Amino acid sequence: MRLRDLTPEEMTVAQRKVADEAAAGKRGRIPAPLRAWLYSPELGARAQRLGEFARYDTILGPRLSELAILITARIWTSHYEWYAHKREALKAGLDPDIIAAIAKRESPVLSDGKDQLVYDYVTALQRDHLVSDALHARAVDHLGEQGVVELVGLMGYYTLVAMTLNAFEIGLPDGETSDFPA
Structure with missing residues (x-):
């Protein structure tokens, strides 16, 4: 990853609030792109709320x-x-x-x-x-x-989300492999 993952101890009050809100929401965890968005807590807060709606609450x-x-x-x-x-x-x-x-x-x-x-x-x-x-x-x-x-x-x-994951090289979890042909 191109940005260092922040530990809870390193987070500002604003960053911690965003991380806690995301973890307490419908996802039950901090989504991967929020690892980058936490560097801009206001963006992170707004994006993760939009993401929760887009993923769980549309009429689709x-x-x-x-x-x-x-x-x-x-x-x-x-x-x-x-x-x-x-x-x-x-x-x-x-x-x-x-x-x-x-x-x-x-x-x-x-x-x-x-x-x-x-x-x-x-x-x-x-x-x-x-x-x-x-x-x-x-x-x-x-x-x-x-x-x-x-x-x-x-x-x-x-x-x-895709742009964030790609730009900051947030890759697959250890042990996972891509489904995409080489």
Whole structure:
């Protein structure tokens, strides 16, 4: 890691407050990117609260959320983000073949219409930095305006996470290996 992990004894009052708030929240622990964000406690506080909402409280539900997170993690080749969310995607019922295809940068076979819609929307926005009118209209029809806004917010948050993990080289836990082909 490019930044030294702060011990609780080294943290300022503001840093400790952010770390404690994160650990006491729905995650029950300090998320990996917060290890860097603690160097800016205000950013850390705001980002971790947004992350808690994006991960647990959108109307998308765990399956669609985790699908969007995995696509984002793979686009950014964010090893830690993939590692953390692959398990969550499996728990949410995402088929291992879908996960494997995304890891290999292949288009997965998606029989569920909402899965396909989320895949198409996330892929288009991440790849092209825009979404066609037709795709956006389909997304609103199936997810509603709130769902589309929350999907874009989730993508933005997990792009921030991926960038943080990559920029500060927050790698996989000891003993873990990447699922991405070399």
